[in-house]
Amino acid sequence: MSAVSPDNRPRLAPKARLRWDRKAARYMLLYPERGLVLNATAADVVQLCTGEHTVGVIVERLTAKYAAQPREAIEQEVLTFLTRMAERGLIRNGDD
Amino acid sequence: MTETPPPDMAVSEAPRPYTLVAELTYRCPLRCVYCSNPLDFARHGDGLGTADWLRVFREAEALGVVQLNLTGGEPLLRADLETLVEGARSLDLYTNLITSGIPLTRERLAELKRRGLDNVQVSIQDVTAAASDRIAGLRSFERKLEVARWVKDLGLPLTVNTVLHRENLDRVGEVIALAESLAADRLELANTQYLGWALPNRAALLPTREQLEGARATARAARRRLQGRMEVLFVTPDYYADFPKACMDGWGRRFIVVAPDGLMLPCHAAHTIPGLVFDNVKDRSLEAIWQSSAGFGAFRGEAWMPEPCRSCDRRAQDFGGCRCQAFHLTGNAAATDPACSLAPDHGLIETARQGALQPTSVALEYRTAARSRR
Numbered sequence: 001m002s003a004v005s006p007d008n009r010p011r012l013a014p015k016a017r018l019r020w021d022r023k024a025a026r027y028m029l030l031y032p033e034r035g036l037v038l039n040a041t042a043a044d045v046v047q048l049c050t051g052e053h054t055v056g057v058i059v060e061r062l063t064a065k066y067a068a069q070p071r072e073a074i075e076q077e078v079l080t081f082l083t084r085m086a087e088r089g090l091i092r093n094g095d096d
Numbered sequence: 097m098t099e100t101p102p103p104d105m106a107v108s109e110a111p112r113p114y115t116l117v118a119e120l121t122y123r124c125p126l127r128c129v130y131c132s133n134p135l136d137f138a139r140h141g142d143g144l145g146t147a148d149w150l151r152v153f154r155e156a157e158a159l160g161v162v163q164l165n166l167t168g169g170e171p172l173l174r175a176d177l178e179t180l181v182e183g184a185r186s187l188d189l190y191t192n193l194i195t196s197g198i199p200l201t202r203e204r205l206a207e208l209k210r211r212g213l214d215n216v217q218v219s220i221q222d223v224t225a226a227a228s229d230r231i232a233g234l235r236s237f238e239r240k241l242e243v244a245r246w247v248k249d250l251g252l253p254l255t256v257n258t259v260l261h262r263e264n265l266d267r268v269g270e271v272i273a274l275a276e277s278l279a280a281d282r283l284e285l286a287n288t289q290y291l292g293w294a295l296p297n298r299a300a301l302l303p304t305r306e307q308l309e310g311a312r313a314t315a316r317a318a319r320r321r322l323q324g325r326m327e328v329l330f331v332t333p334d335y336y337a338d339f340p341k342a343c344m345d346g347w348g349r350r351f352i353v354v355a356p357d358g359l360m361l362p363c364h365a366a367h368t369i370p371g372l373v374f375d376n377v378k379d380r381s382l383e384a385i386w387q388s389s390a391g392f393g394a395f396r397g398e399a400w401m402p403e404p405c406r407s408c409d410r411r412a413q414d415f416g417g418c419r420c421q422a423f424h425l426t427g428n429a430a431a432t433d434p435a436c437s438l439a440p441d442h443g444l445i446e447t448a449r450q451g452a453l454q455p456t457s458v459a460l461e462y463r464t465a466a467r468s469r470r
Contacts, residue, residue: 014279015215015253019188023112023441024159030162030190032215032255032282089281089324 004055004082008049008073009094011051016090031090041066045078046085051094055082111396113386115163116156116189117364118149120180120367124170126196127233127462128221130294134368136467143357146176148378149181152354155382161352161355169356172204178211179223185212189260192217196259197243198236205246205248216247217255217284223270227263233462237365244278246427260311261301262263262452270309272318272328280326285315287333291365293463295309300460303450308336333447334435338408340417342437344443347395347419352386353357362392365420395419400430404438 004010010019016031018038027043029036038046041062048058060076066074085091102382122137144152164184169175184191191200192215193208205216220242221228225237247254256275268285275283275298287308288294288301294359315330316345322328334341342353344363355362358376361367367374374391375384386392394400396412417433425434425444432439461467 013253014251015282017163017190017214019190021160021162026163030194030214030254032190032217033115033163033165035162035190087324089327 004078004079004086004091004093006056006059007052008048008055009051009053010055010058010082010086010091011094012046012049013090013092018043019088029090034079036090041077042081045081049082051092054080102188111273111349111386112160112216113352114159114161114350115155115165115225116153117165117167117351118152118171118172119168119355119364120149120171121179121356123170123173123198124168124463125173125198125466126170126236126293128219128259128293128461129231129233129462130261130288130290130292131366132294133462133463134292134365135296136468137169137463138465140173140355140357143376143378144354146179146255147359148162148175149176149180151190152377152382153180153184153187154350155238159352159383159386162188162190164189164191165194166191170196170198172196172198172200178204178207181208181213182211185214185402190214192255195219195243196232196236197240200243200246202246202250205243205252206250209250209252213252215253215255217257218244218247219257219259220244220274221258222264223267223274227324230460231259231261231263233240241278244280246396248279252319253281254278255284255353256280257284257286260285260287260303262292262303262434263356264445265303265307268314269318272314272322276322276326282327282329284331286329286331289418289421291418293461295424297458298448299451300458301450302335303333303348304452305336305449308333333422334433335415335449336436337436339435340414340421340433341443342414343418343421343433345414348386349393349396350414352382360389360392362395363420367392369420369423395430400448402430402432404436405432408438 004032017029021028027038059078062074063071121142122133194217197218199448220240221231228237258271290298302453319328348362353364357372358378360377367415372391401416405411422431422433423429426441434441434444
């Protein structure tokens with residue numbers, strides 16, 4: 001159930017919240033008693049995980065923003081990242 | 097696109113607090129036999145008012161804190177809890193209420209959610225009313241289940257916390273099933289740490305290695321099965337580990353605890369170590385205490401370490417273990433944690449483990465104010 005496909009509309013799990021860490025100028029994804037440090041692109045993806053956008057749309061948005069990188073590479077990275085986040089229960093695929 | 101390990105695992109030189117543990121009061125309707133509050137809790141009143149706590153949150157956030165645990169005692173006994181949650185949320189702190197669920201109404205819980213509460217952690221002592229209430233010293237089991245259901249009904253994330261010991265370790269599978277039936281987002285299976293009230297109750301609570309390994313295997317299988325749905329944490333007891341735990345991720349590195357009377361501490365039991373001087377948040381800023389209080393400095397870094405810690409490869413992993421445990425077992429807070437198999441005093445742990453193999457019939461000592469004042 002954790003594998004993410006391009007049709008999914010991922011959304012952040014209720015227990016997770018994105019926060020700007022002004023002390024270290026980076027985003028953190030907070031959940032009970034834990035926090036993940038996100039790099040800029042990971043934070044972009046998380047911000048688009050609202051349940052409205054498909055993974056495909058998220059990839060389009062990132063491709064537009066990071067034009068120097070090939071679309072395929074971005075798509076692969078997004079899918080890998082979202083799958084890992086789903087395994088941790090931090091992202092819901094939109095069908096559960 | 098990478099995410100790095102959680103801050104509590106990240107390697108960083110400078111101490112930075114990520115988590116504030118706000119012990120709002122030591123008062124509690126429950127009388128759990130393993131309560132982590134100090135034995136003399138009844139001598140420490142609620143010294144901080146609403147404005148004091150809000151200032152503590154503000155100063156903690158400015159120091160780098162992103163996580164706030166509202167705990168106690170029982171934080172629900174604070175009439176200003178709603179105001180404190182609202183203040184915490186306005187600072188963008190991830191706010192976790194750690195509670196027995198008693199006393200609470202569904203309306204109050206809904207109000208706490210409206211004020212911005214992020215997560216609720218409900219303690220459940222065991223899987224039956226008789227067994228759970230026996231450990232809590234109060235009829236509370238059914239009510240706790242009701243509270244857990246309210247949490248989910250209201251759309252709040254739920255953590256179930258069950259403290260493990262020799263009476264319930266063989267039922268870990270049932271504990272997991274109970275947490276699943278409550279649709280918990282997270283289950284914390286926390287083996288008893290033998291500090292606070294758990295130490296005088298150790299003979300009644302310490303499990304055998306066989307019990308522990310059985311429970312660990314059950315938890316591991318459940319973690320795989322429930323991946324992505326319910327996070328299952330199994331906190332290993334250091335009495336059965338070869339090396340001590342990285343207590344609080346190192347003294348004064350990642351955590352700030354503020355006790356009900358306003359003492360700022362590196363852990364919830366640090367003030368039970370005689371001779372250490374801690375400051376009160378009413379007298380100094382959190383930043384001043386974090387940077388320069390004698391108590392916070394006492395066991396930071398490596399200079400305080402004796403052998404075998406000082407030359408040990410693991411000293412930057414476990415930071416020498418738990419200072420409170422070292423003191424309460426050996427009388428010397430600067431000793432190597434006896435939980436470490438390399439510690440000169442490790443025999444104390446081995447003797448306790450041997451004791452767990454003999455059938456015992458010791459009376460439980462409940463956490464009471466009367467016993468606390470003795």
